[in-house]
Amino acid sequence: MNLPTASSLPRVVACPASHVLPHAPSEDSPAAAAGRERHARIADVLAGRAARESIPWDVREILGITDGDAVAVERAYRLRLDDGSVTVLGDELGRAYPKREPGAIDGTADVVVRHATGRTALVDWKGRSGAQPVRENWQLRTLAAMARANVVAIVALDGEEFQIDAAAFTVADHEKTLDVLRLTARIIGAHRDRITLGPLGVEHVHPGDHCRYCPARPHCPAYGEEARSLATIADAQPATLDRLRAEIAAAPGDWYVRAGRMREITDAVWSMLDSHARTVEPITLPDGRTARRVDEERRSIDGCRALPVLHDAGLDAAITQETSFAAITRAWKAAHPTANRGEHAHALAAIEESLASVGAIKTGTRPAWRVK
Numbered sequence: 001m002n003l004p005t006a007s008s009l010p011r012v013v014a015c016p017a018s019h020v021l022p023h024a025p026s027e028d029s030p031a032a033a034a035g036r037e038r039h040a041r042i043a044d045v046l047a048g049r050a051a052r053e054s055i056p057w058d059v060r061e062i063l064g065i066t067d068g069d070a071v072a073v074e075r076a077y078r079l080r081l082d083d084g085s086v087t088v089l090g091d092e093l094g095r096a097y098p099k100r101e102p103g104a105i106d107g108t109a110d111v112v113v114r115h116a117t118g119r120t121a122l123v124d125w126k127g128r129s130g131a132q133p134v135r136e137n138w139q140l141r142t143l144a145a146m147a148r149a150n151v152v153a154i155v156a157l158d159g160e161e162f163q164i165d166a167a168a169f170t171v172a173d174h175e176k177t178l179d180v181l182r183l184t185a186r187i188i189g190a191h192r193d194r195i196t197l198g199p200l201g202v203e204h205v206h207p208g209d210h211c212r213y214c215p216a217r218p219h220c221p222a223y224g225e226e227a228r229s230l231a232t233i234a235d236a237q238p239a240t241l242d243r244l245r246a247e248i249a250a251a252p253g254d255w256y257v258r259a260g261r262m263r264e265i266t267d268a269v270w271s272m273l274d275s276h277a278r279t280v281e282p283i284t285l286p287d288g289r290t291a292r293r294v295d296e297e298r299r300s301i302d303g304c305r306a307l308p309v310l311h312d313a314g315l316d317a318a319i320t321q322e323t324s325f326a327a328i329t330r331a332w333k334a335a336h337p338t339a340n341r342g343e344h345a346h347a348l349a350a351i352e353e354s355l356a357s358v359g360a361i362k363t364g365t366r367p368a369w370r371v372k
Ligand code: SF4
Pocket: 011, 015, 017, 018, 021, 205, 206, 207, 208, 210, 211, 214, 215, 216, 217, 220, 221, 222, 223
């Protein structure tokens, strides 16, 4: 039985059926492309193919790498679940693993540092969207078991900011990881047997945050159910909407999760309508009108260039200037490329104080969801 690779495990451990249901062809996203580019630049620096300054962070400093340490980039492993043995498949394979073995899981660690002190640290670079705590992330736990290492996850935030999440793992932790992987493999096997009898039902899948990039989503029975109930709500009469308000008041947490899935479904429906109208034909509405996709021109004004024109025209009221903390940080770093992190923090704190002293910092609130 072919098992998922380590990178799919956060989803597959939570919902083993997602490995068995048919998968839609994967589409490249801008976030995935940005992540690959970030990995490649960091790999080049660590492998000595590019200068340290070619990335905004001093990777060696963050990882505490000294000259006596052995650094492996993109190290690929194979873990056999029956006996827990591990094989190193090679470095920088580009996820092109040798022919898969039944009952084995392949995975790639971004960086493995064998420190001269005898410690081993495995480093993983994450985008903000993949920032699940290390101890709860089955991809990182599996890679830790493969490399018998502790893990440092470095989460790239906006711009040049990052945060670090590190976790130490014991032999008992690695054994627990193996137990969870073996159980997951058994459930996958049971679903494979079950699917020969007919489609899997909602009772076989487990929706959650891990659904976000699930390739099985178009075939997922839970999403099918949600789409059906969404259609029911969309067709509801006002009396039914009143009932909906009472239902939401009774279980707002459930509805928060449900509304997120409904939004994904409506986004998917609009995207399908969009491609239908662009590639097949305009859409005829029930009342006979036609909906077609057009590329509308959007115009905006470069405030700096427009400033003298608007001033001469006596339209100073139309002149606005905008900046942000992120823009100030970027500008400061560009003006001081050799400054260290301490100098950077000190200078930005001073600028912030000056801005506050002239009343340039406005504070206010706006409604937002933040989920921890
Ligand atoms: S979309 Fe469905 S199959 Fe995929 S992880 Fe979520 S619940 Fe499981």
